Amino acid sequence: MPEALEATVKDGTPVAPDAQVKAADAAKAEKPRSLWSDAWHDLRRNPLFVVSAILIVFLLTMSAFPGLFTSADPRHADLAKHYLQKPNWGNLFAEDWFGYDVQGRSIYARVIYGARASIAVGVLVTLLVTVIGTVTGMLAGYFGGWIDTLLSRVTDIFFGIPFILGAMVVLTSFEQRHVWVVILALAFLGWTQIARVARGSVITIKQADYVMAAKALGASTSRILLRHILPNAIAPVIVVATIALGGYISAEATLSFLGIGLEAPTVSWGVDISSGQEQLRNAAYVLIIPSIMVSITVLAFIMLGDAVRNALDPKLR
Amino acid sequence: MGRYVARRLLQMIPVFIGSTLLVFLMMYALPGDPVRALAGEQAVDQAQIAQMKKDLGLDLPIWQQYWNYLTGLFQGDFGTQIATQRPVAEVIGDAFPITVRLALFAFAFTAIVGIAMGVLAGLKADTFRDRGLLVVTLLLISVPSFVLGFLAQYFFAHQLGWVEPNVSALAESHELILPAVVLGSLSLAYVARLTRTSVAENLRSDYMRTAVAKGLPRRRIVGVHLMRNSMIPVVTFLGTDIGTLMGGAVVTEGIFNVQGVGYAVFGALKSREGSTVVGIVTLIVVVYLVASLLVDLLYAVLDPRIRYA
Amino acid sequence: MTIIDKTADVPASRGSTDGGGPLLDVRDLHVEFKTRDGVVKAVNGVNYSVSAGETLAVLGESGSGKSVTAQAIMGILDMPPGRIPQGEILFRGQDMLTMGYEERRKIRGQKIAMIFQDALSSLNPVLSVGYQLGEMFRVHQGLSKKDAKAKAVELMDRVRIPAAKERVDDYPHQFSGGMRQRIMIAMALALEPDLIIADEPTTALDVTVQAQVMDLLAELQREYNMGLILITHDLGVVADVADKIAVMYAGRIVETAPVHELYKRPAHPYTRGLLDSIPRLDQKGQELYAIKGLPPNLLKIPSGCAFNPRCPKAQDVCRTDVPALLSVTERDGGELPGRRSACHFWKEQIHG
Numbered sequence: 001m002p003e004a005l006e007a008t009v010k011d012g013t014p015v016a017p018d019a020q021v022k023a024a025d026a027a028k029a030e031k032p033r034s035l036w037s038d039a040w041h042d043l044r045r046n047p048l049f050v051v052s053a054i055l056i057v058f059l060l061t062m063s064a065f066p067g068l069f070t071s072a073d074p075r076h077a078d079l080a081k082h083y084l085q086k087p088n089w090g091n092l093f094a095e096d097w098f099g100y101d102v103q104g105r106s107i108y109a110r111v112i113y114g115a116r117a118s119i120a121v122g123v124l125v126t127l128l129v130t131v132i133g134t135v136t137g138m139l140a141g142y143f144g145g146w147i148d149t150l151l152s153r154v155t156d157i158f159f160g161i162p163f164i165l166g167a168m169v170v171l172t173s174f175e176q177r178h179v180w181v182v183i184l185a186l187a188f189l190g191w192t193q194i195a196r197v198a199r200g201s202v203i204t205i206k207q208a209d210y211v212m213a214a215k216a217l218g219a220s221t222s223r224i225l226l227r228h229i230l231p232n233a234i235a236p237v238i239v240v241a242t243i244a245l246g247g248y249i250s251a252e253a254t255l256s257f258l259g260i261g262l263e264a265p266t267v268s269w270g271v272d273i274s275s276g277q278e279q280l281r282n283a284a285y286v287l288i289i290p291s292i293m294v295s296i297t298v299l300a301f302i303m304l305g306d307a308v309r310n311a312l313d314p315k316l317r
Numbered sequence: 318m319g320r321y322v323a324r325r326l327l328q329m330i331p332v333f334i335g336s337t338l339l340v341f342l343m344m345y346a347l348p349g350d351p352v353r354a355l356a357g358e359q360a361v362d363q364a365q366i367a368q369m370k371k372d373l374g375l376d377l378p379i380w381q382q383y384w385n386y387l388t389g390l391f392q393g394d395f396g397t398q399i400a401t402q403r404p405v406a407e408v409i410g411d412a413f414p415i416t417v418r419l420a421l422f423a424f425a426f427t428a429i430v431g432i433a434m435g436v437l438a439g440l441k442a443d444t445f446r447d448r449g450l451l452v453v454t455l456l457l458i459s460v461p462s463f464v465l466g467f468l469a470q471y472f473f474a475h476q477l478g479w480v481e482p483n484v485s486a487l488a489e490s491h492e493l494i495l496p497a498v499v500l501g502s503l504s505l506a507y508v509a510r511l512t513r514t515s516v517a518e519n520l521r522s523d524y525m526r527t528a529v530a531k532g533l534p535r536r537r538i539v540g541v542h543l544m545r546n547s548m549i550p551v552v553t554f555l556g557t558d559i560g561t562l563m564g565g566a567v568v569t570e571g572i573f574n575v576q577g578v579g580y581a582v583f584g585a586l587k588s589r590e591g592s593t594v595v596g597i598v599t600l601i602v603v604v605y606l607v608a609s610l611l612v613d614l615l616y617a618v619l620d621p622r623i624r625y626a
Numbered sequence: 627m628t629i630i631d632k633t634a635d636v637p638a639s640r641g642s643t644d645g646g647g648p649l650l651d652v653r654d655l656h657v658e659f660k661t662r663d664g665v666v667k668a669v670n671g672v673n674y675s676v677s678a679g680e681t682l683a684v685l686g687e688s689g690s691g692k693s694v695t696a697q698a699i700m701g702i703l704d705m706p707p708g709r710i711p712q713g714e715i716l717f718r719g720q721d722m723l724t725m726g727y728e729e730r731r732k733i734r735g736q737k738i739a740m741i742f743q744d745a746l747s748s749l750n751p752v753l754s755v756g757y758q759l760g761e762m763f764r765v766h767q768g769l770s771k772k773d774a775k776a777k778a779v780e781l782m783d784r785v786r787i788p789a790a791k792e793r794v795d796d797y798p799h800q801f802s803g804g805m806r807q808r809i810m811i812a813m814a815l816a817l818e819p820d821l822i823i824a825d826e827p828t829t830a831l832d833v834t835v836q837a838q839v840m841d842l843l844a845e846l847q848r849e850y851n852m853g854l855i856l857i858t859h860d861l862g863v864v865a866d867v868a869d870k871i872a873v874m875y876a877g878r879i880v881e882t883a884p885v886h887e888l889y890k891r892p893a894h895p896y897t898r899g900l901l902d903s904i905p906r907l908d909q910k911g912q913e914l915y916a917i918k919g920l921p922p923n924l925l926k927i928p929s930g931c932a933f934n935p936r937c938p939k940a941q942d943v944c945r946t947d948v949p950a951l952l953s954v955t956e957r958d959g960g961e962l963p964g965r966r967s968a969c970h971f972w973k974e975q976i977h978g
Binding site for chain 1: 328331332335336339340343344455456458459460461462463464467468471475560561563564565567568571582583586587589594598601602605606
């Protein structure tokens with residue numbers, strides 16, 4: 001027995017790394033594929049996913065081609081069509097379907113055109129924070145030591161500042177607040193959550209055997225980070241990012257409502273909710289209709305995030 | 318344990334300095350000028366403006382301004398509002414207790430209702446009740462809190478007439494209930510979902526099976542064995558939530574006209590009163606930092622497997 | 627030393643009345659689970675019995691239904707998805723399946739206790755072991771916190787945990803695997819139950835510790851004259867402690883026998899296979915035998931004898947007729963007490 005044991009050890013030493021590399025290659029080749037294809041298999045039959053995906057495609061179309069949905073001009077103000085001229089609920093998809101706002105603009109048209117600003121803010125902020133957060137988190141998690149200490153403290157600093165409050169401080173400094181200003185301000189303050197998630201995920205994965213094997217083989221740091229760590233660490237990041245996307249849309253609307261987000265002439269749901277609050281008593285629908293649009297959009301992305309999380313991590317169900 | 322607390326407190330110093338600096342830079346380095354804001358639309362003598370800036374120390378390099386602010390802060394001096402000449406400490410002293418009360422009400426609502434909902438759903442995972450809770454939480458998360466605030470105001474104040482639409486300057490406790498519910502509703506959804514997941518997961522654990530096999534009464538199995546374990550992540554979330562609630566109060570206060578911190582920040586932002594804004598944000602950051610330290614310590618109490626060295 | 631009544635019929639001789647019948651009598655027990663893919667038939671008509679002071683070893687691969695049977699006895703099956711469509715579990719002559727929740731609960735822990743395989747996950751991680759042990763006395767006997775703790779220390783001494791007094795406030799993760807399993811044993815013993823079910827109590831432990839824990843369990847069982855059901859997949863473990871063995875396959879008992887008889891002359895090809903796959907010193911150099919094929923899919927158990935696809939001696943009849951668990955006799959028809967086999971060809975198997 002001892003001899004046999006020794007033999008395998010002797011035999012095994014030169015063989016082992018090779019075997020590990022094969023295992024690592026196999027893991028690399030198959031693991032992400034099976035994880036993602038499994039997830040996709042689960043997703044397709046999840047009603048939550050199907051509903052949210054349809055909604056999102058619909059909203060994206062709306063923001064890309066608003067002309068498809070209405071021929072009315074969202075900026076055309078006709079004071080004769082005062083908001084007290086009630087909505088014509090039966091007149092589907094027409095200019096006066098949802099009535100007119102205080103300046104006599106078609107609420108229906110504004111709701112359609114307002115999608116673009118909200119979706120743009122949501123998507124672009126999410127893209128930016130995902131890039132910033134993932135890079136920061138990956139560097140901190142992978143290198144550890146003083147890099148981690150430094151980056152983690154910086155993350156803490158940004159994390160401690162309340163999101164909306166911080167955005168208010170940044171945004172009031174700008175005279176002109178068009179979409180890009182809002183996007184950059186939100187991204188500037190919003191990347192910390194993803195950085196923390198990515199860091200945690202990378203710390204777990206860097207101890208995995210296939211990463212050890214790649215290291216032992218002398219793969220370069222950038223190769224390890226990009227080919228081995230990133231694809232395996234990205235799943236939780238995607239989940240958090242999808243759910244956060246809804247949050248950014250909500251944040252944009254909130255800031256616009258406070259009068260510190262987007263402003264006219266940008267057409268946005270938040271701007272319309274803000275201007276609708278004066279009529280809350282007489283014509284609640286002026287405020288409620290864009291609010292419903294914001295809520296549906298946020299709901300769609302949060303449901304998508306939920307569904308993706310369930311698919312990627314069945315344990316959390 | 319003592320060493321851990323000391324280390325954490327030390328770690329808080331750079332974070333504290335960093336956040337105040339960040340807010341300070343956002344406030345002062347970006348365009349906007351309190352002296353000009355004071356003058357408003359009127360044409361003012363340039364020399365007069367320069368003199369005022371010099372008096373207020375606003376002509377110094379930004380780093381020096383920050384240093385002066387920070388040293389003042391450590392002596393308990395939050396600065397003075399330029400327009401009103403009121404000490405910032407006084408402004409904060411008026412506004413902070415109202416927001417703290419609002420946030421605590423919201424916190425209590427979040428914790429009690431959220432945990433109750435989560436436990437009820439988690440105990441019967443994948444039933445009608447559970448799905449119902451999922452839908453409710455999804456709605457609460459999707460509807461922005463200011464929309465929720467307006468709806469609440471519209472129904473409870475304008476339609477039903479149960480409450481006044483605006484909270485009085487005194488901000489009495491019963492007036493704060495509705496704003497607190499609105500403020501807490503988002504966190505409520507998260508707490509409910511987290512509790513639900515945690516309860517459902519622990520319910521399947523081996524030690525729950527052991528508890529049944531021991532012949533314990535149901536009440537004890539759920540109340541002691543299940544809850545002690547399931548509450549650990551929930552407590553962690555609730556701790557960090559206090560800071561979030563105080564930050565989020567800005568929006569709720571705007572809707573219900575509560576004269577708390579949000580109201581003060583809003584006014585200060587309009588008139589570019591840097592010291593007020595930085596002071597308030599700093600205090601909220603401190604609340605957040607202290608709360609997360611307490612949570613980590615509580616974590617060790619709740620979960621004996623965690624030991625801080 | 628171990629004078630145990632080995633004449634008791636295995637399984638369940640319903641008539642044997644000395645001492646009022648067996649402690650526990652499982653009769654024709656069926657358990658199934660509803661899953662997404664269909665109904666999993668985990669237990670399909672199990673009969674066995676245990677008397678006071680007796681040790682029954684239930685042997686089988688994972689998925690043979692041995693643990694599910696134990697959980698059904700304990701009343702800790704997840705229902706749903708689990709379901710007991712048929713069968714009786716008589717404890718001292720009373721069917722536990724028809725009892726109310728409270729009545730059943732009072733038996734658990736007090737009369738029948740269970741030891742689980744993985745003590746680390748089976749003990750509550752956030753409660754001290756003293757609390758978890760003392761809980762038995764507080765709940766079932768209404769002792770005060772202080773008295774319960776004293777009892778907990780006493781119990782820890784019983785299972786020979788060193789420095790029990792100092793360690794009573796420690797948490798499960800602070801103990802070694804062997805010590806944790808001792809705590810599990812102490813918890814099961816706390817109220818001196820009539821019957822202990824040990825579900826693979828040593829599988830998670832190191833080999834050296836395994837023997838210590840098994841010896842301790844056997845010793846305590848003797849001392850308290852308890853019935854013991856020892857569930858295991860390890861034939862090596864049972865030889866020293868068990869009185870009789872029930873071998874399970876695909877939710878059925880395929881063979882029962884007094885322990886030494888079974889080792890000497892198995893009456894079922896599956897048992898033979900299990901015995902042959904134990905590594906033995908005197909067979910150095912030979913290839914170790916392994917039963918070919920995989921355990922059956924419980925969603926679609928093979929027709930006839932469930933073992934037939936893996937059986938080296940399978941005939942046509944094995945694929946069509948389910949063999950009943952019948953008494954096994956000597957070549958001359960002489961009685962072999964306690965021996966039964968569910969094989970069409972038990973004669974060939976036992977008599978070569």
